[in-house]
Amino acid sequence: MKNAEKNIFELSRRGRGGVFVPASDVPDRPLEGLIPAEYRRAKPAALPEVAEPQLVRHYTRLSVQNHHVDKAIYPLGSCTMKYNPKINDSLASQPGFALLHPEIPEKYAQGALELIYRSAKLLAEIAGMAEVSLQPVAGAQGEMVGLLLIRAYHQKNGNKRKKIIIPDSSHGTNPASVSLTGFEAVPLKSGADGLVNPEALKNLLDDNLAGLMLTNPNTLGLFESQIEKITAMVHEAGGLVYMDGANLNAMLGLVRPGDMGFDIVHFNLHKTFATPHGGGGPGAGAVGVGQNLREFLPGPRIACQQQEGKNWYQREEVGPNSIGRVHSSDGNFAIIARAYAYIRSLGADGLREAAECAILNANYLLSKVIDFYDLPYPGPCQHEFVLSANRQKKLGVRAAAIGKRLLDFGVHAPTVYFPLIVAEALMIEPTETESKESLDRFAEYLIQIAKEAETDPDLVNSAPHNTPLSRMNEAQAARDLDLAWAGDISNGD
Numbered sequence: 300m301k302n303a304e305k306n307i308f309e310l311s312r313r314g315r316g317g318v319f320v321p322a323s324d325v326p327d328r329p330l331e332g333l334i335p336a337e338y339r340r341a342k343p344a345a346l347p348e349v350a351e352p353q354l355v356r357h358y359t360r361l362s363v364q365n366h367h368v369d370k371a372i373y374p375l376g377s378c379t380m381k382y383n384p385k386i387n388d389s390l391a392s393q394p395g396f397a398l399l400h401p402e403i404p405e406k407y408a409q410g411a412l413e414l415i416y417r418s419a420k421l422l423a424e425i426a427g428m429a430e431v432s433l434q435p436v437a438g439a440q441g442e443m444v445g446l447l448l449i450r451a452y453h454q455k456n457g458n459k460r461k462k463i464i465i466p467d468s469s470h471g472t473n474p475a476s477v478s479l480t481g482f483e484a485v486p487l488k489s490g491a492d493g494l495v496n497p498e499a500l501k502n503l504l505d506d507n508l509a510g511l512m513l514t515n516p517n518t519l520g521l522f523e524s525q526i527e528k529i530t531a532m533v534h535e536a537g538g539l540v541y542m543d544g545a546n547l548n549a550m551l552g553l554v555r556p557g558d559m560g561f562d563i564v565h566f567n568l569h570k571t572f573a574t575p576h577g578g579g580g581p582g583a584g585a586v587g588v589g590q591n592l593r594e595f596l597p598g599p600r601i602a603c604q605q606q607e608g609k610n611w612y613q614r615e616e617v618g619p620n621s622i623g624r625v626h627s628s629d630g631n632f633a634i635i636a637r638a639y640a641y642i643r644s645l646g647a648d649g650l651r652e653a654a655e656c657a658i659l660n661a662n663y664l665l666s667k668v669i670d671f672y673d674l675p676y677p678g679p680c681q682h683e684f685v686l687s688a689n690r691q692k693k694l695g696v697r698a699a700a701i702g703k704r705l706l707d708f709g710v711h712a713p714t715v716y717f718p719l720i721v722a723e724a725l726m727i728e729p730t731e732t733e734s735k736e737s738l739d740r741f742a743e744y745l746i747q748i749a750k751e752a753e754t755d756p757d758l759v760n761s762a763p764h765n766t767p768l769s770r771m772n773e774a775q776a777a778r779d780l781d782l783a784w785a786g787d788i789s790n791g792d
């Protein structure tokens with residue numbers, strides 16, 4: 300590894316420090332009287348000792364070794380890695396929020412409960428749904444909740460419907476959530492235009508149908524144009540329609556899932572509503588439902604009542620048909636707080652503009668690169684598009700290599716090999732927060748790599764060349780994981 304950064308223990312020198320604790324103003328009490336011997340350390344913990352400048356420089360250097368959205372474009376399709384305004388972080392980190400204990404009595408948490416209550420109301424309005432639960436803490440958990448709602452609905456109506464139809468353009472978590480909740484996933488092949496074909500759907504409708512789970516826009520970045528017809532057909536057959544709205548950033552203020560006939564929708568606050576995310580968390584997968592499914596939502600829910608002329612917020616138990624709790628607390632509060640700040644700071648017009656920019660940016664970028672790569676399903680697209688590197692594969696350069704070569708230009712790679720219905724897929728989501736200059740630069744990189752595939756395929760295939768780590772043996776890295784630092788800091792220097 301080039302310029303390998305030492306770890307913090309290797310930087311440690313005995314006696315250095317950056318924290319100076321003031322003298323205590325209460326009497327000392329020895330630990331012996333407070334903590335039983337078996338829980339006390341025999342010798343002090345081996346903590347690194349570094350001065351503040353070394354500490355700050357160490358983490359600053361580390362922070363730029365990996366790619367992140369504060370550095371440059373992060374066009375990872377489906378993940379919506381847009382820039383997150385810092386005001387959202389700052390609001391969520393207010394001491395009154397950040398230091399709040401989840402079990403604190405409600406009378407001391409009125410502000411936080413009000414924020415959850417109001418966020419749910421705003422999200423219900425944005426999605427056109429009757430009510431929203433903020434308990435689920437990931438998109439995939441939102442899907443699980445949605446499917447449990449479908450199950451509860453059919454159980455109450457006394458039928459044992461098992462089948463959930465999933466178009467092959469859906470997100471990969473959808474069939475997994477279906478299996479997890481005991482349903483049976485039935486795939487539906489997309490038409491040549493990449494959309495659900497109502498004729499093909501018709502063949503799958505029967506009285507075992509529990510519902511349809513539709514990613515919209517689908518993973519090709521296309522809007523399901525026959526949506527009202529599709530939802531009507533599923534309802535006619537006695538099923539419910541679920542929308543995977545993880546990528547609601549293409550719809551904000553333009554269309555609402557509730558108006559299109561969906562019974563359930565989940566949306567990822569950590570994607571659409573600007574929260575730093577990745578590497579497995581944190582997230583919030585809000586779930587919205589229509590009037591007919593409210594009784595099944597998870598509980599307790601946050602309710603608002605009038606007490607002595609003032610609003611009073613409290614957790615309210617839900618009825619016997621609820622699917623119950625899906626989180627030990629009220630959800631991922633810090634993410635909800637960021638989403639609230641984002642929604643309030645943009646306002647209705649700003650949200651709509653965000654969606655318009657998401658769509659405009661993706662189509663602008665697509666128009667710049669369309670002559671250099673294959674586009675199996677024609678645009679115009681919504682917030683993302685999926686190219687194929689089939690043309691480059693014939694020259695010996697595969698999609699993964701193109702992704703690696705992009706790293707050399709200081710940008711992140713797109714999602715590769717997904718969705719599965721596109722061979723050599725390069726799934727690109729520029730997001731609404733990129734400027735025209737940033738999109739132009741990214742297009743130039745993609746075009747340059749397409750030319751390199753013709754003139755110098757080895758250059759692409761041996762990339763990355765400019766990153767701290769060169770190309771890894773990914774199989775070995777996964778099988779032979781080595782994260783432990785085997786050194787010894789007992790003698791510091």
Ligand SMILES: *Cc1c(COP(=O)(O)O)cnc(C)c1O
Nearest residue numbers: 377437438439470472543545582
């Ligand atoms: C990201 C995503 C999910 C999964 O969300 P997680 O929060 O990662 O669990 C589901 N569906 C779609 C369309 C997505 O883009």
